[in-house]
Amino acid sequence: MSLIESLNWRYAVKRMTGEKISSEKLDTILEAIRLSASSLGLQPYTIHVISNPAVRQKLRAAGYNQPQIVESSHLLVFSVWDDITPAHVDGYIGNLAAKRGVDVAHLKGFGDMIHGKVNSLTVEGRQDWAARQVYIALGTALAAAAELKVDAAPMEGFEPARFDEILGLKEQGLKSVVILALGHRSEEDQLSKAAKVRRDKETLFSFVD
């Protein structure tokens, strides 16, 4: 299966060439993100797709100076909604009803279930729940990029508060949680020759037959 080969090919690239990826490949990766699974279908996040060099220079300073932030083709900043409000849920149900051609009343049970789930969480719990959904999208993006032979560097090492400030995320009702640089690995990257290390199947999985 080609996905396994692609996953073996990929690694978290530390140094990139600055070369741009094609708009077709970028669009495909974004479409994979858009199609990602998300609990109850809510997709409670926004992704900033940043090519602007000046903005990326500022972000690099807030990202422990990691070179991929400026050496990548595009930097993706995944942010969660800073709260999940009743209006978000009603908007989602409205969208669902419209796209499936059913009456909103038909989805009342499902909507009530989502409202109940959201109400059972604190604001922080909602952000955390949303962050987990972001990581599904991140996993999907990494698979899509690898299949296209686009290199990627997922990064948790940055200062979210400073990212939020630089990108004006608070005003957009968002909080950054993880970033992903997309581009091409540089020959200078020593890790490009390192063996991939993963836990063995025998310890990672437990079979209950």
Place this chain on the structure above:
Amino acid sequence: MSLIESLNWRYAVKRMTGEKISSEKLDTILEAIRLSASSLGLQPYTIHVISNPAVRQKLRAAGYNQPQIVESSHLLVFSVWDDITPAHVDGYIGNLAAKRGVDVAHLKGFGDMIHGKVNSLTVEGRQDWAARQVYIALGTALAAAAELKVDAAPMEGFEPARFDEILGLKEQGLKSVVILALGHRSEEDQLSKAAKVRRDKETLFSFVD
């Protein structure tokens, strides 16, 4: 790109046929999980792969009676380590050194960095960090399953404490966080004919050019 077609084909299946998936397909999905990206490479989780019918009957009762738990071919239970200890980190560094054929001393800086990160978190924070990594693996598993035309139902709706009890996870130093049923969609599943609904590209992404 075939992954986009596969992602469009997949949906969170509610009813499955009980038919078994081939061991080759199961192995490929598990290998995709094993190769998933994970922060610092730590993979702080274990996946139980459950085919046993009696165990799945018990889990169904702790899973809001969701039929996929027993109608699937295999149920995957993703659990995080209930803590990330210095021994875990040292074990990881030892594995890394062995597989890359370098001396452990060569990786001291990297090991110290991981110890520092782990120490900066509370036990709950570590579990939460680990859970996010699980969701990357979940996203990868969903992509792999879809490429193989294996149906999947990711589920957060279950009682983790009861799952932990049934599977003896506490004794294994684990806590369940999300489950994934793998199998084949049933014709009875009304959602199999429903249009896929996702947020529009225009609202999901924000471009900073």
